[in-house]
Structure formats: structure tokens, C-alpha cells
Amino acid sequence: MIDLDRIRSEALADIAAADLEGLETTRVALLGKKGAITALMRSLGDMGPEERRNAGLALNALKDVISTALDQRKARLDAERLDQRLARERVDVTQPARPDRVGRIHPISQTIDEVVAIFGQMGFAVAEGPDIEDDFHNFTALNFPPGHPARLMHDTFFLPEKSDGSRFLLRTHTSPVQVRTMRKQAPPIRVIIPGRTYRCDSDMTHTPMFHQVEGLVIDKTTTMGHLKGCLIEFVKTYFEVDEVPVRFRPSFFPFTEPSAEVDIGCSRAGGELKIGAGADWLEILGCGMVHPNVLRNCGIDPDEYQGFAFGMGIERIAMLKYGIPDLRTFFESDLRWLHHYGFVPLDVPTLSGGLAR
Numbered sequence: 628m629i630d631l632d633r634i635r636s637e638a639l640a641d642i643a644a645a646d647l648e649g650l651e652t653t654r655v656a657l658l659g660k661k662g663a664i665t666a667l668m669r670s671l672g673d674m675g676p677e678e679r680r681n682a683g684l685a686l687n688a689l690k691d692v693i694s695t696a697l698d699q700r701k702a703r704l705d706a707e708r709l710d711q712r713l714a715r716e717r718v719d720v721t722q723p724a725r726p727d728r729v730g731r732i733h734p735i736s737q738t739i740d741e742v743v744a745i746f747g748q749m750g751f752a753v754a755e756g757p758d759i760e761d762d763f764h765n766f767t768a769l770n771f772p773p774g775h776p777a778r779l780m781h782d783t784f785f786l787p788e789k790s791d792g793s794r795f796l797l798r799t800h801t802s803p804v805q806v807r808t809m810r811k812q813a814p815p816i817r818v819i820i821p822g823r824t825y826r827c828d829s830d831m832t833h834t835p836m837f838h839q840v841e842g843l844v845i846d847k848t849t850t851m852g853h854l855k856g857c858l859i860e861f862v863k864t865y866f867e868v869d870e871v872p873v874r875f876r877p878s879f880f881p882f883t884e885p886s887a888e889v890d891i892g893c894s895r896a897g898g899e900l901k902i903g904a905g906a907d908w909l910e911i912l913g914c915g916m917v918h919p920n921v922l923r924n925c926g927i928d929p930d931e932y933q934g935f936a937f938g939m940g941i942e943r944i945a946m947l948k949y950g951i952p953d954l955r956t957f958f959e960s961d962l963r964w965l966h967h968y969g970f971v972p973l974d975v976p977t978l979s980g981g982l983a984r
């Protein structure tokens with residue numbers, strides 16, 4: 628007679644000692660097709676009826692005990708493994724964030740975010756366009772006829788000539804996005820356009836790549852008064868001063884008429900530049916009423932619609948606000964500079980929360 632008690636206690640001891648991988652081997656060795664219990668079950672066929680009945684009952688009971696023990700052990704080992712994993716991967720969500728480890732926001736990005744926040748509050752949407760442009764969008768549509776001398780002032784980077792003689796170029800200003808927006812979207816239009824611009828110029832105060840932000844408003848009754856109000860509001864909010872003298876000086880751009888350059892008041896007393904009332908003026912942007920020819924080139928009827936546009940250099944207004952003395956340092960990728968002038972990533976500029984901290 629087979630010693631079922633021995634089989635049972637050995638099996639239970641094996642199960643109790645097994646780890647997750649070993650447990651499967653143990654299961655196969657006992658209950659698998661060629662397992663010990665399975666073999667015993669098979670041997671029932673050779674027994675007489677009485678003997679088979681008793682042995683069958685005993686074997687089935689043993690089989691139940693063993694499968695239950697296997698299931699319980701498996702459940703326990705699974706739970707232990709999960710606990711270990713949870714302990715290993717635990718994250719303390721109550722810990723304060725450590726933005727210091729994430730690096731710094733570049734002053735250019737910060738300034739763009741601030742400008743977008745200010746104009747966003749006034750109802751402007753952000754528009755974008757490609758850095759590589761064609762002559763039509765960068766010049767012709769903006770009322771620079773072919774051969775116009777103002778084209779030469781743009782120090783344009785051209786790409787190699789194509790078979791039809793035309794050349795792509797790197798946009799020299801963000802104004803081509805005015806054209807793209809007007810050709811795509813029916814008025815009223817109110818957009819702000821930040822982006823990279825390129826001119827073949829490099830010295831103390833010029834880098835071949837720089838950034839501009841363009842504004843465009845087109846509606847039926849938009850006037851120069853709106854342009855002035857909008858820019859004065861911007862200057863006060865951006866420089867975070869209550870009163871800034873703002874001066875509109877007549878100027879020329881082919882795509883605006885009349886055109887103006889905007890100066891803001893500042894003082895340089897004691898060698899320190901301060902934005903606000905003072906004896907000096909600083910030029911910060913170009914603007915004007917969109918030229919009727921530009922509206923026409925973009926499929927907008929100048930007898931029905933009019934509007935204003937402005938464009939300014941991001942580096943310039945960043946330098947003025949944050950006291951960054953040298954333009955070229957913006958693009959030197961010096962981590963010490965970035966750490967000094969950069970911004971903490973989680974301090975996203977908003978008008979309610981503060982532009983820059």
C-alpha cells in the first residue's frame with residue numbers, strides 16, 4: 628500500500644519552501660501530466676472495485692489538499708512580490724518639486740511667454756509660420772516690390788537657386804506670418820506671432836539669428852488710437868511700471884502707412900538703466916497701420932477693413948527688462964550664464980500670478 632501520508636507531508640513541505648518559479652516546477656511534478664499524483668490516479672484502473680473506491684476517495688482528497696496548498700502559496704508569493712515592487716517604486720507625492728534639478732528656462736523663452744501672456748489677456752491668439760520662406764511672403768506681399776531698396780536693408784540669407792531661378796530664404800522678420808494669417812483667416816484678426824528671424828549681420832549688437840514678436844489686428848474700425856493704447860498697455864505691463872512715457876516717432880516700413888517707431892522713457896542716471904520717467908529715450912519697436920496694398924495682396928478689401936501691425940525684438944526687450952548687457956551671450960550656451968539669467972521652470976508667467984519672479 629502506498630504511503631499517502633508521506634506523499635502528502637513531503638508535497639506540502641515542498642510547496643511551503645518553494646519560491647514563485649519553483650512553485651510551478653513543484654506543481655508540474657505533482658499534478659502535471661507526468662506528475663506523481665496523476666500517476667497514482669492512473670493506477671486506480673488496475674485495482675479491484677472495493678480497493679479502487681477507497682483509494683479513489685483518499686487520492687481525490689489528497690489532490691484537493693495539494694491544489695489548495697499550491698493556490699494559497701501562489702497567492703501569497705504574488706502578494707509578496709507586489710509589495711516588494713511597490714516598496715521599491717514608491718514615490719513620495721508630498722515632497723516639494725525640485726525644479727533646480729530640471730535646469731532653467733532661457734530668458735528668450737521666458738520673454739516670449741510673458742509677451743504671449745500679456746497679449747493673450749487682451750484677446751490675441753498665437754500664430755506661427757515657417758523659418759524658411761519664399762520671396763512672396765517675406766517681401767512682395769508686404770509691398771516690397773522687386774528691386775525695392777528696402778529689400779537690401781534686410782541682409783537676407785538666401786538658399787541656393789532653384790531651376791525656375793527663384794530662391795527660398797530665411798525669413799528676415801516675423802511679418803511674413805501676417806501675410807500667411809490674413810490669407811488663411813477672414814477678419815476680424817487679432818494675432819501675436821513670436822519666432823526666429825535671420826539676417827546676415829554679426830557684431831556687438833547683432834546676431835545672425837534673433838527673435839521677434841509680431842502683432843496684427845484687422846477689423847472694420849481699428850485705428851491708430853487702438854494701436855497706441857494697446858502698445859502703451861503692453862509696455863506698462865511688461866516692464867511692470869505704472870507710468871512709462873511712450874513716444875511714437877514717424878518712420879517708414881513698406882508694409883505700413885503711416886509707420887512709427889516707438890520709444891520708451893528711461894533714465895541712465897548713475898550709469899544704471901531704469902525704464903520709466905527720465906531724461907532719455909529707448910527705441911523698442913516698429914509699427915503702423917497695415918498698408919492697403921498688403922491687405923489687397925492678402926485678399927482683404929481695404930475699403931472695408933483696416934488694422935495695425937507691430938514688431939519688436941525679443942532679445943532687446945529681454946536685455947532691457949533683465950539687465951542682460953551683451954546680446955551675444957544669449958546664444959553661447961554657457962550654463963553658468965543660464966543659471967544666472969534663467970528662470971525656474973515651474974514659475975510660468977501669468978498676469979494674475981506675476982510675470983517673472
Ligand code: PHE
Pocket residue numbers: 799800801802841880883913914915936937938939
Ligand atoms: N518687420 C519690421 C522689422 O523687422 C517690424 C515691423 C512689424 C514694423 C510690423 C511695422 C509693423 O523691422
